[in-house]
Structures are given as C-alpha cells and as structure tokens.
Amino acid sequence: MELSEIIDIVKAKLVAGNANGVVIEKGFSSDLMSDVLTIDTEKILLITGTCNVQAIRTAEMADIQCILLVRGKKANPDMIKIANENKMVILETSLSMFNTVGRLYQVGLKPVY
Amino acid sequence: MVTLKFNIEGGNFSKAGYASSQVKKTLKQLNIHQSLIKNIVVALYEAEVNIVAHAYKGTIQVDIAPTDVSMLVSDEGPGIENIDLAMQEGFSTASAEVRQMGFGAGMGLPNIKKNVDEMYIDTVVGKGTSLKLKKMLNNV
Numbered sequence: 118m119e120l121s122e123i124i125d126i127v128k129a130k131l132v133a134g135n136a137n138g139v140v141i142e143k144g145f146s147s148d149l150m151s152d153v154l155t156i157d158t159e160k161i162l163l164i165t166g167t168c169n170v171q172a173i174r175t176a177e178m179a180d181i182q183c184i185l186l187v188r189g190k191k192a193n194p195d196m197i198k199i200a201n202e203n204k205m206v207i208l209e210t211s212l213s214m215f216n217t218v219g220r221l222y223q224v225g226l227k228p229v230y
Numbered sequence: 231m232v233t234l235k236f237n238i239e240g241g242n243f244s245k246a247g248y249a250s251s252q253v254k255k256t257l258k259q260l261n262i263h264q265s266l267i268k269n270i271v272v273a274l275y276e277a278e279v280n281i282v283a284h285a286y287k288g289t290i291q292v293d294i295a296p297t298d299v300s301m302l303v304s305d306e307g308p309g310i311e312n313i314d315l316a317m318q319e320g321f322s323t324a325s326a327e328v329r330q331m332g333f334g335a336g337m338g339l340p341n342i343k344k345n346v347d348e349m350y351i352d353t354v355v356g357k358g359t360s361l362k363l364k365k366m367l368n369n370v
C-alpha cells in the first residue's frame with residue numbers, strides 16, 4: 118500500500134521525511150519498544166502512542182522507516198531531527214490507536230503476525 | 231579491527247540510543263550484511279537502554295573484527311540479584327518512568343540473547359553489571 122494512501126485514510130500530518138513513492142506492506146502497533154525490537158520484518162509501518170526519542174531510536178535500530186503517532190501526539194524537535202538524519206517518515210494522527218489500526222486493516226494493511 | 235567506545239549516563243533517556251546509532255552507522259560503512267547489523271544493534275540498544283534504565287553510569291566498547299563483533303557493556307549500578315529470573319521474558323523491576331518511555335516490559339535481556347551468538351553476564355549486587363556479547367559475521 119502506498120504511504121500516501123495511508124496518510125489519507127487516517128488523516129495524518131507528515132512532520133518528517135518524504136512519503137513520495139514509499140510503499141508499506143505491513144503494520145505493527147505497540148507502545149512497548151521492546152516488543153517492536155523483536156520484529157524481524159522490514160518495510161513496516163510502526164503505529165504507536167509512545168511519543169519520545171526512544172520510539173525513533175527503536176525504529177532506527179529495527180530498520181523501520183515509517184512511524185505513525187496516534188492519539189494526537191506531536192513529535193518533538195529531537196525526534197524530527199533524528200528521523201531526518203535517518204531518512205525516516207513521521208506521521209501524526211489525532212485518531213486513537215484502535216481507530217487507526219481498524220481503518221488500515223480494513224483497507225488491506227497486513228499484520229506482521 | 232575497528233574499536234568504538236562510549237560513556238553512557240544512567241537516567242538520561244534523551245541520549246539513550248546514541249551509542250547504538252553510531253555503531254550502526256559504522257557497521258553500515260563497513261558493508262556488513264543488513265540482517266547482521268540489525269541483530270547487533272538491537273542487542274546493543276537493549277543493553278544501552280538497560281544502563282540508562284537500571285544503572286548509574288556505564289561504558290560501551292565495540293570491537294569490529296573481520297570475523298565477529300564483540301561488545302562489552304559495563305555499568306556501575308545495583309547489579310542483578312537473580313540472573314535466571316532477569317533472563318525470563320516479562321520479568322522487570324523497571325520504574326513507572328521507564329515504562330512510560332516504552333521500556334520495562336522485561337523483554338530486553340531475552341531479546342539480547344536471541345540476537346547474538348554469545349552472551350555472558352557478570353554482575354555484583356551493589357557494584358554493577360557487565361555484559362559480554364559476540365556476534366559472528368560469517369553466517370548470514
């Protein structure tokens with residue numbers, strides 16, 4: 118699925134990186150960074166309400182290029198800086214985790230497991 | 231052989247992951263296979279976060295040789311009372327503050343073990359902990 122389509126569906130705002138041409142196959146949602154670090158699938162969208170530098174560092178270590186912050190969380194300047202350094206995309210949506218994940222599942226974003 | 235060294239501050243979550251990030255950049259420059267890099271930096275990052283979450287201060291030394299990457303992660307801190315318990319998935323003594331950062335699920339040490347070929351824990355209660363990790367580079 119095109120990242121631009123995902124942005125449309127959850128009415129997301131792009132605050133770091135470039136969504137053009139980015140394709141996402143699978144999604145993983147968790148607020149627990151150690152859980153994210155157990156995933157060995159690449160090209161996934163990380164959907165999280167954990168809004169701090171550690172969420173971006175976790176994505177960096179796990180080779181995850183795209184992070185979607187839910188529940189209206191706003192990325193801080195440090196997060197945006199690290200994301201830009203690593204060519205990552207950060208999106209923000211005001212929707213809840215449940216609402217976000219439900220909408221994306223419905224249009225065919227696949228689970229990691 | 232390339233050696234990288236870092237000092238880690240306990241409690242400073244805004245800096246946690248900086249050392250692992252630098253190691254990742256170096257491993258990429260050395261053209262090490264992506265899946266091996268991921269194993270190495272995931273293990274190192276969990277170990278780095280453990281210093282920040284559980285200890286007062288620490289050091290990381292990474293030695294990159296043609297055949298393997300060795301990591302020594304040492305801290306001054308409370309030490310681990312029961313290593314078997316600490317290695318169990320879900321066991322955690324992390325504070326509420328650490329949990330709010332997205333850690334403290336008790337998955338760190340087990341996940342470190344899964345990602346490396348060798349893992350030794352040396353710990354003295356009341357003094358500190360040192361983690362010796364090794365990842366072989368010849369098997370992708």
Ligand SMILES: Nc1ncnc2c1ncn2[C@@H]1O[C@H](COP(=O)(O)OP(=O)(O)O)[C@@H](O)[C@H]1O
Nearest residue numbers: 280284309316322323324334335336337338339
């Ligand atoms: N460097 C350390 N110093 C002291 N205690 C530690 C250290 N690393 C791990 N521990 C202990 O082992 C437990 C399990 O560690 P870990 O599996 O990484 O989970 P978590 O960090 O999420 O609690 C910790 O909660 C803590 O009690």
Ligand SMILES: [Mg+2]
Nearest residue numbers: 276280338339
């Ligand atoms: Mg831990």
